[in-house]
Amino acid sequence: MYRALIARMIRPVFDRLSEGDYRSGLWAVAPDVHHRFAGDHALGGERHSKQAMERWFERLFRLFPSLKFTVRNVVAKGWPWNTSLPSSGWPT
Numbered sequence: 001m002y003r004a005l006i007a008r009m010i011r012p013v014f015d016r017l018s019e020g021d022y023r024s025g026l027w028a029v030a031p032d033v034h035h036r037f038a039g040d041h042a043l044g045g046e047r048h049s050k051q052a053m054e055r056w057f058e059r060l061f062r063l064f065p066s067l068k069f070t071v072r073n074v075v076a077k078g079w080p081w082n083t084s085l086p087s088s089g090w091p092t
Contacts, residue, residue: 006074007074009028010071010074011071011074013025013028014069014071017069018067018068018069020061020065020067022054022057022058022060022061023054023057026050026053026054029050029053030050031049031050032048032049033047033048033049033050033053034046034047034048035047035048035052035053035056037056042059042063043056043059043060043063
């Protein structure tokens with residue numbers, strides 16, 4: 001049941017993200033987020049706030065306006081511990 005709940009919450013976020021609507025997913029980001037994107041380039045580095053992450057998404061979609069996401073697995077940290085949601089297990 002928990003698995004289905006997490007999948008139902010996360011999948012629409014990535015669907016909207018693929019449409020360029022990154023702001024609708026920021027509700028789920030913790031105020032003290034630690035987001036890291038590897039590389040020594042325009043998108044590389046670390047962010048430590050929700051506002052910094054929003055600016056990163058703005059830059060991401062400015063550089064790649066037609067970017068699409070395909071979610072294959074969802075892993076949730078927290079209760080119940082060690083939740084992992086392969087895309088084949090998502091409710092339709």
